[in-house]
Amino acid sequence: MNTARFAVRTCAALLSVSNWCDCVAVQTTEPSWLLDQHRCMFCHTVDTPHRAPSFEQIAARYRDVPGAPGMLEEKLRKGGEAHWGDVAMPSAAERGGGPLSASDAHALVKWVLSQ
Numbered sequence: 001m002n003t004a005r006f007a008v009r010t011c012a013a014l015l016s017v018s019n020w021c022d023c024v025a026v027q028t029t030e031p032s033w034l035l036d037q038h039r040c041m042f043c044h045t046v047d048t049p050h051r052a053p054s055f056e057q058i059a060a061r062y063r064d065v066p067g068a069p070g071m072l073e074e075k076l077r078k079g080g081e082a083h084w085g086d087v088a089m090p091s092a093a094e095r096g097g098g099p100l101s102a103s104d105a106h107a108l109v110k111w112v113l114s115q
């Protein structure tokens with residue numbers, strides 16, 4: 001193989017990897033309609049702890065914890081005990097945004113953990 005052809009191939013391979021990365025990033029695009037409907041930003045921000053831990057803090061704590069996504073999805077839907085302070089996270093019903101489906105909870109947790 002001559003050097004020029006090798007360079008072209010390597011370049012093409014790198015390009016396809018970067019396209020693949022774009023694709024992965026698209027999957028964790030902010031699910032803004034869900035964040036609005038379920039009023040997440042009423043208490044949370046991405047980077048500043050406010051009434052609740054920031055999504056960056058939450059991601060740093062749980063990103064590498066096995067089983068964390070399932071636990072968090074359950075918590076978003078049904079509520080649960082406090083892990084950060086004295087105030088527990090209200091359940092979907094208490095937040096007033098209507099019921100949160102398992103797939104919507106999954107999308108939200110996936111996005112939160114990508115922060």
Ligand code: HEC
Binds near residue numbers: 076082
């Ligand atoms: C009424 C205020 C409020 C709203 C609205 C709210 N949160 Fe929270 N959230 C909290 C508080 C307070 C905590 C910290 C609870 C604790 O100590 O475990 C928390 C914790 C969390 C956690 C970490 C839970 C844990 O067990 O560590 C996640 C993930 C989360 N919120 C995501 C969301 C998402 C996504 C939404 C929108 C669907 C949302 N929150 C809406 C107040 C809120």
